[in-house]
Amino acid sequence: MRPDVELRLPVDPAFVSVLRATAVSLAARLNFTIDDIEDLRMAVSEASALVLPHAQADGDLVAGFHTAPDKVEVRISVPTSGTATPPAAEEDFAWQVLSALTTHAELQTGEGSYAAIFTVHSTATV
Template identity: 50%
Template structure:
């Protein structure tokens, strides 16, 4: 990323730590005055994005999350070191949920690291 994110977290690439990211996400959204429904949508989106990147994550690797906050929206980037270079399956249930709850969903590779980035906008700011 070209600019420094507002918030960054690095956790073990294990599904048990996804709850930490979901709670952090909810706290950040609450500080931006997102509605309860918007916060829950964002928490679900983070959970699905984590599921997609953790499918092929290296055991013992790291799960990274970064958040760019603006007035009425949050851009979230979730990544993990991947064992193989496959992109997420766009026909999977997780991908369908992620794209339904968010906007501007995109993937990118940085070496062996797979990134999923998306934006969620507050319904109040819309």
């Protein structure tokens, strides 16, 4: 399914701020609470911290955002060299934070790519 918003940025930690700003803007438009917006912003940071170390330097950091009235689903991916599997994320602090902030989080490895996929739900009542 095509994301509602997709960003393609250089593989560089300096551009994570663009992803965070996009996530905050989307969540604010969905009337997420301040706490939910902050959770999403931090989740984007942690997911980026998980995937960026495994990226090919000349590749693109791609972030797709799927929105619904009560949630944002995010996929952040980078190209990797070959089919190398990154180390177990469960031992990584960024993974611990990401899974604590989200209602669903997973890592996917594939032929030449590594992705963090997660969902943050709004706790706002209608």
